[in-house]
Amino acid sequence: MKINRRSFLASGLAVATGATLGPTKARAQEGRAEEVELATLLDLSKCIACGACVEACRETNGHKFPQPKKPFPKMYPAKVKAADWSDRQDVDDRLTPYNWLYIQTATGEYNGRPFELNIPRRCLHCQNPPCANLCPWGSASKDSRGIVSINDEICLGGSKCKDVCPWHIPERQTGVGLYLKLAPSFAGNGVMYKCDRCRDRVALGETPACIEACPEGVQTIGPRDEILAQARELARRTGGFIYGDTENGGTNTFYVSPVPFDVLDQAIETGPGKPHLASVGNPFEKEELLARAVYAAPVVGLMAGVLHLVRGATSEDDNE
Template identity: 30%
Template sequence: MKMQNKRKKSRRKFLQSSGIIGVSTLLGVQTFPLSSCSKKEGSSQTIKVLTPEGKLMEVEANQLQEVHHHKPTSSKESRKGIPGKKFVMVVDLAKCKNARECIKACEAHHNLPPDRPFIKVLKIQDNPQSSPYWMPKKCFQCDNPPCVKVCPVGATFKRSDGIVLIDNQLCIGCRFCMAACPYSARVFNWGKPQPIGNSKHAHYSPETSTPSQVGTVEKCDFCPDLLREGKLPPCITSCPNGVLYFGDANEDAVTNGVDTVRLSKLLKDKAGYRYLEELGTEPNVYYLPPVDRLFPFKE
């Protein structure tokens, strides 16, 4: 519990300093219906509210709960990105023990079936003399993305904030982007998507990647729908070992939900590198070498 409180406080402090938090206030919050009033702790005061059906009711103030109503981002708006941001991720290979909580959280948020994960955790052994280690791998959100260049219909695109997205309403399923991606980061929807229980994802937006459509391509998207609400991607907050750091390169700050650090200092001090740097794709995901490991390798 103490660690969870520390994680929440540190995360909020990072979001406030980087300017991510506060975006949701620009989207507007209604306060008159019963489901949209602010919660007041420890109060027996009663408040008259108007229900969505138009009925006037009197309820205790401490029973009210604030609900934010976010309008799904349109396909046109999703191409612009969040102004002033340059999102980046750092993966500390010394901390990963293949807990796979990041995969579970990602699947839950994107309503993914187990056979089409956006995140893969690979067993890597650089040579016969070295010990193997675990390597989480997802889309690298390249600044020079070959996937974008080969798409014949403009379904996949690069945003101003560094994120590469796919508009499945435009995707024709040619899979040219899958062939062009050197990281094998994309998946193809061969089968019927799972039913969606979360109404938030009922209406399609490239920023949520849901609902999925048969015959289209998908991938990790850095969860821009959550970033607009001032929240971190679920893969970051779900990792029990703080393997994944996320933040804004323009602010030179990243966090794993507990620790918030300078991106430049972290990469310099830990000898950070980018996977397959020689390809010239300029990815926005960095790795820290698996030295001084927290856990012994186990299958």
């Protein structure tokens, strides 16, 4: 069998990532082998922008939100700026460390007819997430349920996850996290935050808060293969379009819209905290990025283990 460089690197990434897990975590993953990767389908024709999902997300996940200590340490070099949302926690028209879900509204014309569509935006929970594969500290990860999350106990706020995310989803809050105890003037300057798809609720067999609260049944959650089949059938039946099945190599969030997503992308406001809807290719088709992930994986695993130990030691000091 002929093995080209890309397939070699891809297999190397899988091996390297597994090698960094360590026996304890590896056994835990084996014990969860029966768990199914979940995905969500959002039928955009149903969303009325009532905001119930946004409010439910805030109420359910509020205990995870940052509580920064002020004044913030002075950072060196000075170009490293503080990211402080603690006095703007009520902002709900974009993604912030305190607002993990918001509604984008797209208005325009398609095929000679006006449209207005509301689009709940949050992390798409990629199948092969660059944020998890390229985080230098191993604080971002994807679990067996298909949930991509950031461990706020070891995240140093370096923003690599945001840089490599095609939609730049994670947001930073300064004045919280392990950096304050390690190198407050030189480390990453906070912690990165984003939707974790209510992973604590999902672990208990419950439904994510945004889905449960929606009065219009916009979202459906279930095994990924079933949800993708539903998304494709809905698109076929309605003449609609899908976003998320191939973007970034495939995600666990599927939008179905009666309007093409390139049209929607031109009709929405984009920028900081307001992700686009443009087409996104698979980043790991680029050999340079794939190789970087392969070669970094053992170091990332080691750093994550070290930071867990440091976190444990500093917690013990705090309790003394």
